[in-house]
Amino acid sequence: MLFNSYQFLLIFLPIVLIVYFLLNKFRLTKISTIWLIVVSLYFYASWNFKFLWIILASILFNYFTGLLLTGKICHRINNKIILTIGIIINILFLGYYKYTNFLIENINGIFHQNFNYMHVIMPLAISFFTFQQIAYIVDIYKQKIKQPDFLTYTLFITFFPRLMQGPITRGEEMLPQFLSLRTKVINWKNLSLGLFLLTVGLFKKVVFADMLSKWAVAGLSQIDSLTMIESWITVLSYTFQIYFDFSGYTDMAIGIALMFNINVPQNFNNPYIALDIQDFWRRWHITLSRCLKDYVYIPLGGNRKGTFRTYCNIFWVFLICGIWHGASWTYIVWGIMHGIASIINRLYKLLNIEMPKFAAWLITFVFVNISWIYFSASSISSANKLLLSCLNILNFDLPKIYGFDMRFRASGHSWEIYPLIIIPIMIFFIFNNFFRDKLTNFKPKPVYTFYIVFMMLAVFYNLVKPDYSSTFIYFQF
Amino acid sequence: MKEFKRFFIITLIVFVFSMIVAPVALINWIDFMIGRHHYSKTADYINYLIEQKNAKAQEYNEKYGYKIVFFSGSNTLYGINSKYIHEKTNLPVLNYGIHMGLEHYIFSEAEKILKAGDIVIMPLEFSIYKKNNSSIPSQLAEYLVTYGKDYSQKLTPVQKIGLAFYLIRLIIQYHKIEADPLSEEILSQTNDFGDFIANKGVVPDIQNNRKYINITESIPKVTNKNFALYDFIQFCKKNDITIFATTPFFYHKNTFTKAEKNAFENIKTFYEKNGVDFIGDIDTGCVFDEKKVYDFGYHANDSGQKERSDYFIKILGNLVFI
Numbered sequence: 001m002l003f004n005s006y007q008f009l010l011i012f013l014p015i016v017l018i019v020y021f022l023l024n025k026f027r028l029t030k031i032s033t034i035w036l037i038v039v040s041l042y043f044y045a046s047w048n049f050k051f052l053w054i055i056l057a058s059i060l061f062n063y064f065t066g067l068l069l070t071g072k073i074c075h076r077i078n079n080k081i082i083l084t085i086g087i088i089i090n091i092l093f094l095g096y097y098k099y100t101n102f103l104i105e106n107i108n109g110i111f112h113q114n115f116n117y118m119h120v121i122m123p124l125a126i127s128f129f130t131f132q133q134i135a136y137i138v139d140i141y142k143q144k145i146k147q148p149d150f151l152t153y154t155l156f157i158t159f160f161p162r163l164m165q166g167p168i169t170r171g172e173e174m175l176p177q178f179l180s181l182r183t184k185v186i187n188w189k190n191l192s193l194g195l196f197l198l199t200v201g202l203f204k205k206v207v208f209a210d211m212l213s214k215w216a217v218a219g220l221s222q223i224d225s226l227t228m229i230e231s232w233i234t235v236l237s238y239t240f241q242i243y244f245d246f247s248g249y250t251d252m253a254i255g256i257a258l259m260f261n262i263n264v265p266q267n268f269n270n271p272y273i274a275l276d277i278q279d280f281w282r283r284w285h286i287t288l289s290r291c292l293k294d295y296v297y298i299p300l301g302g303n304r305k306g307t308f309r310t311y312c313n314i315f316w317v318f319l320i321c322g323i324w325h326g327a328s329w330t331y332i333v334w335g336i337m338h339g340i341a342s343i344i345n346r347l348y349k350l351l352n353i354e355m356p357k358f359a360a361w362l363i364t365f366v367f368v369n370i371s372w373i374y375f376s377a378s379s380i381s382s383a384n385k386l387l388l389s390c391l392n393i394l395n396f397d398l399p400k401i402y403g404f405d406m407r408f409r410a411s412g413h414s415w416e417i418y419p420l421i422i423i424p425i426m427i428f429f430i431f432n433n434f435f436r437d438k439l440t441n442f443k444p445k446p447v448y449t450f451y452i453v454f455m456m457l458a459v460f461y462n463l464v465k466p467d468y469s470s471t472f473i474y475f476q477f
Numbered sequence: 478m479k480e481f482k483r484f485f486i487i488t489l490i491v492f493v494f495s496m497i498v499a500p501v502a503l504i505n506w507i508d509f510m511i512g513r514h515h516y517s518k519t520a521d522y523i524n525y526l527i528e529q530k531n532a533k534a535q536e537y538n539e540k541y542g543y544k545i546v547f548f549s550g551s552n553t554l555y556g557i558n559s560k561y562i563h564e565k566t567n568l569p570v571l572n573y574g575i576h577m578g579l580e581h582y583i584f585s586e587a588e589k590i591l592k593a594g595d596i597v598i599m600p601l602e603f604s605i606y607k608k609n610n611s612s613i614p615s616q617l618a619e620y621l622v623t624y625g626k627d628y629s630q631k632l633t634p635v636q637k638i639g640l641a642f643y644l645i646r647l648i649i650q651y652h653k654i655e656a657d658p659l660s661e662e663i664l665s666q667t668n669d670f671g672d673f674i675a676n677k678g679v680v681p682d683i684q685n686n687r688k689y690i691n692i693t694e695s696i697p698k699v700t701n702k703n704f705a706l707y708d709f710i711q712f713c714k715k716n717d718i719t720i721f722a723t724t725p726f727f728y729h730k731n732t733f734t735k736a737e738k739n740a741f742e743n744i745k746t747f748y749e750k751n752g753v754d755f756i757g758d759i760d761t762g763c764v765f766d767e768k769k770v771y772d773f774g775y776h777a778n779d780s781g782q783k784e785r786s787d788y789f790i791k792i793l794g795n796l797v798f799i
Binding site: 192195444456 | 479
């Protein structure tokens with residue numbers, strides 16, 4: 001079940017909300033928590049029932065590790081050992097499901113072996129819930145949080161608005177909210193704001209991202225024959241698609257959580273206006289950056305062990321970031337690119353030469369686009385081809401822009417006028433911070449009713465298309 | 478807090494109201510607009526082809542009492558010369574190749590002209606094997622807004638709303654409501670049998686994605702669920718119409734991969750399970766020679782068309798007496 005489906009919007013969400021607040025109205029708070037856990041697990045299992053035991057096993061293991069760390073069931077084992085074993089088992093668990101076949105493929109390639117691939121299907125959201133639970137046991141170890149009861153912990157991990165794609169939340173910011181009685185009472189302001197955010201997210205995803213995906217997919221599927229302009233249109237389409245797709249999902253997740261009076265941290269802050277690569281990572285997938293900083297960069301020594309070690313640590317963080325995204329060399333290259341760019345960025349800052357803002361923005365934006373080429377391509381060689389095609393001035397072919405359109409029409413994805421209208425609107429939204437402003441200034445006024453209804457109608461128009469089918473890019477991670 | 482409560486409730490009411498009013502208005506509008514104008518030249522041309530072929534079908538019915546129908550999309554329109562086959566064999570051969578962009582709709586058009594005793598040969602394009610009855614692709618929508626008055630009765634409200642939006646898009650795109658009439662040049666591209674005859678030589682610089690037909694991309698596992706082709710086969714069986722399936726004309730690079738062969742076997746299995754004989758194999762309609770392609774991997778040029786027509790002349794005699 002997806003957020004952008006009728007089933008979720010018209011049946012699942014209203015029922016879950018109504019039952020949740022009704023149970024709390026009758027002071028059945030424990031049952032309301034169980035209700036949220038059950039529906040969250042149902043939400044997860046609706047993808048594939050077989051994966052349910054995997055998330056449950058992971059929850060049980062990490063809760064048990066938490067109990068060991070707090071000394072509630074055994075005092076004799078050293079906490080550092082428990083933590084190390086806990087982290088290793090989580091990483092092995094993630095590695096088995098996500099990287100086994102990638103490893104076999106590489107061993108076969110390097111050592112000319114012929115090991116059979118294993119029949120392993122990656123459970124959805126495994127990277128998200130594993131990372132979150134590693135963070136949880138580290139926080140317990142560092143005594144940043146107290147061990148919650150089992151139900152609250154299970155809800156913390158499975159809470160359906162952010163289960164699939166984050167934001168990656170910390171125990172210290174979420175657990176008190178799940179325990180607070182104030183979150184059990186219906187709050188019309190949160191409901192209204194949540195509805196607005198949900199609508200904004202849906203609009204970003206269904207109207208913007210899905211439209212762009214047609215152009216990106218069509219381009220990526222015919223890399224061999226793209227002209228320079230076509231290549232750039234493909235790359236830019238993907239750049240904006242992934243932003244609207246992921247930030248749209250995040251808005252929906254934050255909005256839905258807010259309806260339950262749960263505040264989930266922001267994940268995006270207009271990343272494409274960043275002026276350098278560090279700035280970009282302060283604005284893109286903020287909760288992942290935060291997590292990598294707190295649980296990888298700082299434990300590695302951060303910037304406390306000299307300049308060289310700092311750069312090494314930055315590199316490792318981005319390498320891990322790439323590996324976290326997926327079992328493919330394209331993600332690893334993407335991570336390495338960002339690592340190197342971050343190091344260069346820091347070195348440049350040492351020169352104390354201020355770059356004009358526009359140039360800084362342009363360099364950052366172009367770099368981010370190029371890195372997305374590796375992120376989106378099916379292989380390194382395809383990515384190289386697309387990159388070369390982007391740089392091939394000899395294949396400029398301006399008049400072929402119509403030919404481009406015709407080619408995409410052949411893929412059944414043409415709508416000539418639509419992108420011309422939508423793309424400037426998107427650019428306006430990105431650079432004008434439209435959605436953020438509207439959210440900050442949100443008031444219960446008719447104009448907001450208009451925004452919500454207009455965006456919802458646009459969303460439902462797309463959803464009722466008989467051949468509509470769309471998933472989120474980050475689901476695969 | 479009260480004002481937020483009021484806001485939330487009013488927003489929900491307005492939303493629900495809009496969800497009812499807007500669709501009802503759109504459905505009524507599209508019902509009113511369908512067939513009122515010739516919105517698209519492409520649709521007019523497709524309709525011209527259908528009428529031309531229907532007239533030939535009628536002529537065969539009266540003269541021969543049965544007909545042999547080559548039925549599929551443009552691979553047949555370009556790839557079969559029914560006039561040539563008719564002249565060589567004196568058999569009532571009809572080229573019922575229309576446009577695969579109409580997807581399942583072409584089956585309903587074919588059903589109108591078929592009758593007991595007919596023989597249907599289907600070199601269907603690979604894309605048809607993944608299509609279901611519920612989708613209205615853009616090419617079909619473009620056709621239906623002008624020529625779908627009767628067919629629109631069968632559409633669901635959701636499909637009608639989709640059609641309404643498509644018509645709006647079409648009007649914006651062409652900046653006018655009435656398309657120009659078809660030129661003499663376009664009308665002369667087919668002969669009086671409905672075969673495409675303006676496919677001389679090879680169009681230079683065919684883009685790669687239009688040149689090579691990738692089988693694996695087109696064919697998922699073939700199932701019967703909500704599947705127009707399955708319904709069409711049942712229609713033929715019920716009405717005593719003999720059907721054969723075969724490979725479409727298509728251009729392919731070098732040899733077939735294992736995945737392509739598997740995908741093709743899926744198609745054959747589908748026909749086998751539904752009691753339909755398959756003529757030839759994966760390479761029956763395939764050409765590896767670029768010189769036989771006109772402007773698209775599914776479109777034969779005059780040379781490819783003749784070769785394919787000759788192939789069918791060889792085997793038609795056997796089929797008629799089965």
